[in-house]
Amino acid sequence: MDTAAPIGVFDSGMGGLTVLQAIRKALPQERLLYIADSGHAPYGDKSPEYVQQRALTLTRFLLEQGVKALVIASNTTTAAAADLLRSTFPVPIVAVEPALKLAVSSTKTGVVGVLVTVVTSQSTRFAALLERFRQDRTMIVQPAPGLVEQIEAGDLTSATTRALVERYVRPLLTAGADTIVLGSTHYPHLRPLITEIAGPEVLLIDTGEAVAAQLRRVLESRALLNQDQLRGDEQFWTSSDTQLARHVIPLLWGDAVDVQQLPEAFR
Template identity: 50%
Template sequence: MHSKYPIGVFDSGVGGLSVLREIHQLLPQEDLIYVADSAHVPYGDKSKEFILERSTTIFEFFLSQKVKAIVVACNTATAAAVKELRGIYHLPMVAMEPAVKPAAEKTQTGIVGVLATSRTINSNNFQILFARFADQALIIPQACPGLVDQVEQGDLDSVETRALVAQYVQPLLEQNADVLVLGCTHYPFLKPVIQEIAGVHVQVIDSGAAIARRLHHLLGHHGLLSDGHQIGSVQFYSSAENGIADQVISGLWGSRVKTGKMTEAVSV
């Protein structure tokens, strides 16, 4: 590995762009490669075996691109596959963890709501995390079927999206939660709607900035921080149809991008 090599970041779809944005902001000199596995989104309703297979395929693609580190910017993939991935691949790796610790520190009512996919909530990782902070706050998990699909379509503010958000947020507010944790990387793109429905007295937090800081620390520890002075490149790949991927990723990233087809470089 060399400090000039790029960093690989992937998610089941476009949600990990919220993490990529934080990484690009904190480490602007780093070259980044993002993979959205949107042809198979959402991972939340897939088996552990399927998620591990997809994650392995994407890791192999990253290795073909000579990355120096990989960020698993997907809570579901972290929960289902990261333990096995760490056993197979021996390079710096950063995985997701819902921001329960800072939420438990911030809450005034002692009640924290966690919005996530069903697989993340039911995972052993989350149950351990839940137990770690159970003496600090009452942590209420809320599965959110359909929200990932709305973000994948670039639908962030429609009547249907708002109705779904309200359906999942309102029960947490009724139980007096004053901090909401976004436990899926897709959800930060819905943060304005979530915050509007939750109200100004409820804090809405996610893990993106913390993941970027963790990556910075890990690269520094391994002597892999880029020493370049120019803004790094950002390449986008998707397993979905390129036309759809280009449109949605461009909208979420905030500038026009052209996605490559991951299947051109690795057999899926």
């Protein structure tokens, strides 16, 4: 495999940009390809079978682009399809999972809140993860329907978004949580609003840096790190309306970018 080959990253929409930002910071020389599958978002209210089919389709597209590794930047997709993708495709695959281990070691009150999508909350993989890291801590799982849609629209601060965050975060605080796991890659985009509501003393944990570190370890172990000293570039695709994506992705990414529409066969 050519070490200069790109890394493919996909999510149900814009959420995985938080993971992409962490990868860019950790691996500045790598070429990055990102798919926002916004035409099928949110994955959180889809069946596992539906999510699996989208994951297979997007992975095939990225393999056609010659990627040397794949990152599943979606907790919902990890829960539904990570094992399937790893058994189907030969490239190394790094997947995100809610950062429960770090949360358990960080809490002082012994109460951890976990914000997740509905599909993640119901998955056997997530249940096993909870059981593995629960130890003697109280883990309060809070499904958060509606938040992904607000972020997909680029709406991070409106009264509607604030009301949803209040609805999902307030019960965690009432129960004594001093640590909240942002169990969807979309949710870190709402970090300022969540901090405003929860207070600065509540620790918010996401998985971007951990995923980037694991990706680096995988590339190193397979001698796939790009040795070029120049900064890598990024390419973006969407399965939805490009006009909306060309507005929202730069807003969340923090820089001007071009966004292409996925070919029809992969939409």
